[in-house]
Amino acid sequence: MQIDLEVRALPDTRPWINASFTFVARAPTTGKATAINRLEPETEMEKTLFEAVELKNQRRKALRKVAEHTGSKTVGQHPPDHVGEFDSEAMIKLLLKQARPLLEMPCLADPTCVLVDSTRASNSTIMQPQQRNMLNRVFGGFLMRRAYEIAFSTCYLFAGARPEFYQVAHVDFLSPVDVGDLMRFDSAVLYTHTGLETGSPHVHVQVVASICRPERVQSSISNTFNFIFRVPSKATVRKVLPANLDQAKRMIDRMTADLEDE
Numbered sequence: 001m002q003i004d005l006e007v008r009a010l011p012d013t014r015p016w017i018n019a020s021f022t023f024v025a026r027a028p029t030t031g032k033a034t035a036i037n038r039l040e041p042e043t044e045m046e047k048t049l050f051e052a053v054e055l056k057n058q059r060r061k062a063l064r065k066v067a068e069h070t071g072s073k074t075v076g077q078h079p080p081d082h083v084g085e086f087d088s089e090a091m092i093k094l095l096l097k098q099a100r101p102l103l104e105m106p107c108l109a110d111p112t113c114v115l116v117d118s119t120r121a122s123n124s125t126i127m128q129p130q131q132r133n134m135l136n137r138v139f140g141g142f143l144m145r146r147a148y149e150i151a152f153s154t155c156y157l158f159a160g161a162r163p164e165f166y167q168v169a170h171v172d173f174l175s176p177v178d179v180g181d182l183m184r185f186d187s188a189v190l191y192t193h194t195g196l197e198t199g200s201p202h203v204h205v206q207v208v209a210s211i212c213r214p215e216r217v218q219s220s221i222s223n224t225f226n227f228i229f230r231v232p233s234k235a236t237v238r239k240v241l242p243a244n245l246d247q248a249k250r251m252i253d254r255m256t257a258d259l260e261d262e
Contacts, residue, residue, distance in 0.1 A: 001025070001036060002053055019168075088256075092248040099241035114238045116247050119189035121154045124212070127181045138177040140223075144168075147185055147207040147225040154187040155203045155229045159237055163229035166202065169258055172224045175211070182212045184219070189240050190226075191251050200230045201237040204254060226254060 007017040027034040101109035155163040193202035209223040242248035
């Protein structure tokens with residue numbers, strides 16, 4: 001189910017925050033997916049909202065099939081209106097072609113471009129008991145805060161100017177985190193936008209949170225966070241390019257999703 005939320009501060013009637021949350025229903029005894037009651041929209045406004053969400057779900061499923069065909073592991077949640085016209089393979093090839101001089105001739109490459117790997121930042125921390133929720137798991141809001149902090153720092157170091165938070169583009173909760181887990185947060189600038197419409201450049205930062213188990217030599221992704229920041233127009237914002245196929249696919253997926261959100 002999708003739940004939409006608007007936050008207002010009265011008497012101002014304009015929403016301060018718009019958010020969409022996606023939940024899944026699971027049977028308490030088996031832990032498997034279970035059916036939920038369907039909604040029946042009644043008013044014209046409810047019908048319009050319902051149809052818009054249904055259309056978005058159809059586009060998401062269609063793009064997922066395209067991504068599976070091209071081998072992409074990260075699918076944007078809000079694909080374009082016409083999936084058939086979205087040539088992801090051509091865009092990936094173009095990005096990788098533009099990145100080759102940075103990989104092979106860095107001294108001669110365009111100084112206004114930089115590789116994703118050059119924007120990286122990371123940190124690690126142990127999850128403590130005071131960070132747990134009612135289910136004795138680590139509170140998702142705490143993980144989001146830690147991800148936001150490193151994303152903010154990453155953007156700050158990248159742009160050379162103090163960024164302004166703009167949007168939480170998308171968050172995936174893939175697996176629960178337990179007290180005592182060693183968490184690693186890896187952050188990188190995924191792409192930049194000139195911001196000609198708003199007058200300020202936009203920087204999209206992606207943070208991948210992983211549960212590390214050194215004694216088993218294992219690591220698994222628990223969350224992915226996507227944040228968008230605005231930076232002053234005077235800031236030097238370089239174009240970010242992928243160093244490999246996986247980075248190019250992640251970049252295209254998020255570009256598509258963010259464009260749909262706009």
